[in-house]
Amino acid sequence: MHQGTYTTAGSGYFQLTLNGLLTQPIIIQGAPDEARPVIQNPNTSPDAQNILNIQGSNFMLKHLAFTKGSRGIRVGPAATFNAIFDDLYVYDTATTAFAANDAGNEYYNITLRNTEIKISNTFGGGCVYFGCVNDLCRMRDSLLEHNYCHDTNGPVGGFRPGFQVKPGSYNVMIRNNACYRVSGPCILVYDDYNRGRNFIVGNYAIQSGTGDFGIQCTSGVTIANNVIFSANLAGIGVTQNSVYPAVGYIRNVTISHNTVYMSAADACLRLNGATHSNILIANNVFYCGNQPAITAVTNLASYQIYNNAINGPVSASGIQPDGTFNIEYNAFFDPNKMNLYPAVKSPLINAGINLDSQPVAHDFNGKTRSNAKPTVGAY
Secondary structure, X not given: OOOOEEEOOOOOOEEEEEEOOOOOOEEEEOOOOOOOOEEEOOOOOOOOOOOEEEEEEEEEEEEEEEEOOOOOEEEOOOOOEEEEEEEEEEEOOOOOOEEEOOOOOXXXXXXXXXXXXXXXXXXXXXXXXXXXXXXXXXXXXXXXXXXXXXXXXXXXXXXXXXXXXXXXXXXXXXXXXXXEEEOOOOEEEEEOOOOOOEEEEOOEEEEEOOOOOOEEEEEOEEEEOOEEEEEOOOOEEEOOOOOOOOOOOOOOEEEEOOEEEEEOOOOOEEEOOOOOOOEEEEOOEEEOOOOOOEEEOOOOOOOEEEOEEEXXXXXXXXXXHHHEEEOOHHHEEEHHHOEEEEOOOOOOOOOOOOOOOOOOOEOOOOXXXXXXXXXXXXX
16 A cells, blocks of 8 residues: 555445465555555544454554544454554554454454554543453464553543453463553453463553553463553552452462562552462562552462562561562662663672573563573563
């Protein structure tokens, strides 16, 4: 497609069903060396139609822009798999920019990458919505990487998270994304229903969770190498939200090598209703100043909590003596410029514990991490 503006007819939407082959996928892309073609709905309101409904298998959308309408891209209504969405710009939609959430569907091998999403309007809407409430549909074996979600704040209603993966979805990798000025959590992952962990790795959240957590999870998740700067509520929150009904408790959560810096109104790490069923919290930085570094309503004596650097009070009981150590402002290179890299001779350097069972082989910058004496935090 050549550059220009393409508008849906009336208040309608474009509907595409694409079924390519693995060896011959269908590719729709903007022309090389031209600006992205802009595909738009003429209306912007919650009751407007979407811009694009797309379904099928073995296809790619690349180098396109979408604006206005209700949702930007709806993956469906039929089940869809082996699909790549690359180098898109979705902006100023009325509700969620990119959604795969039609009841009864199982989506798999879906990739969204290198995409910018901005939703600065008066209605509710987040950046990405995978899966359905109560496991009515699910996303599995899929990837969100190198995406930028920003400015989902708005004056009226709406939860407005960045990247959301609903209960029952599993083996979704959320990697190397960035959030800025996102009202809901930058990343929100619910319970995997014991099907296979989801992964939140190497993401950067600045002023995300302006009304909520930076990263929020329930069960079946690994959270590693993330940098979370100035969330409103907890930088990382483990909450008993939409727990798998057949089990009924939080389990299988690893939080390791994250750097959480400051919270406006909560702790850096909040554990709400978490049990000690395979919970590992190690080698993190929780720097919260006057706010609690860690808060929990249950005793943490049976948790695996090791070598976490903290600044701020601890509002939790039962943490073992080697679970935390105190640091000061000079542990970082320059927090005033949002540079949380360890300073020269920082107490974070080589202060971590060996995690043979769940090693984090590389740091936030992609550099090889020592497993014998890892540096605490994301770097």
